[in-house]
Amino acid sequence: EPEVTQTPSHQVTQMGQEVILHCVPISNHLYFYWYRQILGQKVEFLVSFYNNEISEKSEIFDDQFSVERPDGSNFTLKIRSTKLEDSAMYFCASTLQGWSGTEAFFGQGTRLTVV
């Protein structure tokens, strides 16, 4: 069964450092997303990406964040200068289509710990 793959599973970084989280979406999917879940809190939408550009982003997704699809398979989330409050589980997701009933497939997540 196709799956979304995220690496690394756990990343520890010092405050102020840049991190890049990696995702390989399902190969024929066209829409890509990042969500995050701070421990004990809701899963929150960060950004959606389609046709090589950002479709939507939340207020969380400020100038410290960026996304990129550097090749035909990877989808990355970069945090330029990490803060303690960026510590969370980050989930990548992809969908074949953009309409509301389409199933979103999620990766297993990257746990980011900022120290």
Added chain:
Amino acid sequence: GDSVTQMEGPVTLSEEAFLTINCTYTATGYPSLFWYVQYPGEGLQLLLKATKADDKGSNKGFEATYRKETTSFHLEKGSVQVSDSAVYFCALRTISSGSARQLTFGSGTQLTVLP
């Protein structure tokens, strides 16, 4: 804006007990509704969905009916198993003229089933 209110947890049940996890929503437009499950150490997996009013989603013995009149999508299972222990998330996604609509999640309900 869109929001999902989910029954607070944690919920602890004995094996073969009946499960209900309440979920209500507020949305502009006509949302599709989802239940996702997160098993320990894993990512989010779609459990079931319903895309229009009065639809019933079902999977693995779980059911949820899209009730437009009460804006609810309660998750039920007649007889839970130890293997059902997980965190359950209610979510919605609205129709939009744009693409790549994101999911709005509830806060999650931790279910523990004891043998």
